[in-house]
């Protein structure tokens with residue numbers, strides 16, 4: 001309860017202050033409100049894949065959760081469209097990861113002009129790890145000053161002022177996110193409280209089993225130091241005694257010779273054991289570096305795109321566990 005209570009109470013205050021002005025609104029707005037009230041289940045929108053998976057797991061068969069960022073596209077490359085504002089203008093609940101991942105969201109919510117929209121921040125109460133980028137901001141910009149893609153956002157650019165947002169990749173923090181989503185939905189729609197609780201409990205139990213598997217199977221490779229192009233795994237690494245040395249701001253699919261040098265330098269400096277890329281990336285130069293430096297090369301999935309079935313999380317995470325086991329052997 002603690003984690004969401006402040007967020008919910010702020011939303012409630014906002015809601016009450018808006019009720020007084022509702023009577024002044026147009027007939028069009030009024031008909032939207034009526035439609036929402038006639039439906040027993042709220043219309044729920046999630047921002048992107050992992051939050052969609054967790055929210056759909058809690059909602060179960062009480063309703064369908066919509067997703068703002070297409071599950072087939074990289075969430076960091078998202079650009080809001082007028083259709084997205086429309087989706088939010090019709091919604092009752094918006095569930096976000098928070099910790100600055102959805103930096104576009106406040107402008108989009110303003111655009112949607114939906115005074116009834118209630119928001120759940122799934123990371124409420126989670127203490128963020130500082131983003132790798134936060135420390136090296138100046139340096140990164142200097143090093144890319146002559147980059148041909150200067151001024152363009154790189155594929156994995158992270159400018160998250162609130163710290164690293166990739167908490168869903170830690171099976172323990174994922175449990176906390178599911179519980180926060182459950183509590184938020186119950187507060188908004190108490191009529192479905194029993195279903196939300198039962199569904200969340202089953203999913204949290206699966207996450208606990210996943211955590212046990214990670215603990216057991218990664219214990220023998222504790223201390224393993226890996227390099228990743230995407231600063232997505234510090235929570236996972238910290239949880240299971242591994243070390244991630246992220247090299248952010250390097251696009252895996254169009255890296256420059258200078259980027260390659262940085263990977264080589266970091267691999268030597270940190271005594272890295274493995275080089276982790278993402279599924280779907282095939283780059284001969286990266287393969288060459290891994291063989292030159294005797295680093296194992298594996299793909300690890302940040303689950304920012306994929307399938308929308310809540311069970312997909314476990315499939316992807318077990319794939320990640322196997323990749324880490326092989327990489328760190």
Ligand SMILES: [Zn+2]
Nearest residue numbers: 076232302304
């Ligand atoms: Zn990411």
